Amino acid sequence: MPWNAYALPWIVVGAALFILAAVIFRRQRASRVAVLFCAMIVFVGLWFFGYSGMLLTRDPAIAIAWARFALASVCFLPAAVYDFTATALRLHAVRRPFVIAAWLLSGVFAIVALSTRALVTSMSPHAWGWYPRAGWLVIPFLFFFFGILGIHLLEYANEYRHCADPIRRKRLAKLMLSFTVVYLAGVDFIPMFGVNQPPLGYIPVVAFVLTAWGSIRRHRFSTITAARAATEILETMADALFVLDSDGRIRVINGAVRTLFGFRDADLLGKSIDTLELTDGDLTISRTLRELSRRGAIRDQERVLRDRDGHGIDVSVSISPVSDRELQQGAVVIARDVRERKHAENELRSFTKRLQQSNRELEDFAYVASHDLQEPLRKIQAFADLLKTKHGASVSPQARDYLDRMQSAAKRMQVLINDLLSFSRVTTKGQPFVPVNLADVAREVAHDLELRTHDSGAHIEIGELPSIDADPLQMRQLLQNLIANALKFHRPDVPPIVHVTASIGSDGCCRIIVSDNGIGFEAKYAERIFTMFERLHGRAKYEGTGIGLAICRKIAQRHGGDIAATSVPDEGATFTVTIPARHSEEREHADA
Secondary structure (H helix, E strand, O other), rough: OOOOOOHHHHHHHHHHHHHHHHHHHHHOOHHHHHHHHHOOOOHHHHHHHHHHHHHHHOHHHHHHHHHHHHHHHHOOOOHHHHHHHHHHHHHHHHHHHHHHHHHHHHHHHHHHHHHOOEEEEEEEEEEEEEEEEEOOOOOHHHHHHHHHHHHHHHHHHHHHHOOHHHHHHHHHHHHHHHHHHHHHHHHHHHHHHHHOOOOOOOOHHHHHHHHHHHHHHHHHHOOOOHHHHHHHHHHHOOOEEEEEEEOOEEEEHHHHHHHOOEEEEHOOOOOEEHHEOOOOOOOOHHHHHHHHHHHHOOOEEEEEEEEOOOOEEEEEEEEEEEEEEOOEEEEEEEEOOOHHHHHHHHHHHHHHHHHHHHHHHHHHHHHHHOOOOHHHHHHHHHHHHHHHHOOOOOOOEEEEHHHHHHHHHHHHHHHHHHEEEEEHHHHHOOOOEEEEEEHHHHHHHHHHHHHHHHHHHEEEHHHHHEEEEEEEHHHHHHHHHHHHHHHHHOOOOOOEEEEEEEEEOOOOOOEEEEOOOOOOOOOOOHHHHHOOOOOOOOOOOOOOOOOOOHHHHHHHHHOOOEEEEEOOOOOOOEEEEEEEOOOOHHHHHHHH
């Protein structure tokens, strides 16, 4: 490899960068700021390393490989610089999506630089050696490159504008100047467009490292003292903090006070804490200080403090005395913004009120359904019976068919109303939870369904069932609906067999399982069948309103559990009800 004097500064500066990065990482690798600063230095060092190889070779094929390697390293610089800035300014959590997007785009450009001619098309010979020629993607890359760097400068400028600490402002100004200087290294993109200008990017890079390193070392890598740690903690607190003297005058505030209330240090320091109070009286914070020695610290006392514009802010105030040798010297006041919490509480109260109103309307509906709606149905059925009894022989067959259809429709309506009434009463008319023997309930249900069991040739097998805390009437309704469904949806010419079992698991939950050998259903309907009025089969084939399983789910949920179904067509279905076996008194009142 021939020697080229133009490569010497690139080699020297690149080696110095790698050494500096290694020293920083070894001493400060626990600091994310230090690690990101190392990453910036390493990417710049790789850029210099690639340019050194490019300038030292005479083979254009080797030179273009070095150039692509160098530009791939440069592609990662915007993301590393912005990530460093967001972390140093404590904005990483807020800017995280933008930081991730910057790293992803940098990676894409780096891959393109290494594997295509989009960034580097060819090499041009110059007096100082080979240099790459720009591809079609260089202009979009430069927009990305300088756009990210410009945004990161704006972050520094915004922090500088809002910072009240003169030392920190000076440090921020020096960092902005350092990064502005290093961006002058962008002049090395100019020769890529055919301009006969030797690369000089190492000069602003050296100036940046010398200035920025001193500032960052003093700011982040200095020894952490107790006083410095306390200052950092105060400034990063989300709650507003005031340190008061014995007369209630403000001596120290943190950044959250400025953010929450909008005051500057000069507006508050030396003033009474009562300046922030909206009302006068005996309950102001300064007068409360006199009682601290007698009452002790105050925790989470809701107050309304004013901001700089006079608007009230709901806060939760905690006051702790600061004493020396049993003599009270002042207090620490912490004010937490509770506006969002109070807004949420108000919304919750409003929602609860609307829910209670809805429940009352549901109870009114249940009353109407059980009385007013059923009375007209009973009259329709009664007059239809009278017509058939007294005039059945004299009416035409078509008129008799009309009467039969009317009675059938009235009967279906009555069943539907009764089912809706049952559904609404699961919670509104639920009984307290008491010990319930599921085996006794299952046997009573089987006895009630004896006629239907006999007609279909079915067999109900009841296994060992435990006792649990539940609403006995609803447990009976639950099992009756599930067993009746199993008897109803049986395969033609196949006697139904229903198995009822239950057990209490180690998690304290009782699992009631009702399985059958019926027609089953497809797995995609396993959730849909618990929806109100949902029917998988026509009314002509299987009677019902489509509410029974919805009632079962509501009963399970009222007991703190749920119900699930599994099935294979023509192989039967299995329903599993999972509910707690025992209920606390609070739970019983909540569910009742």
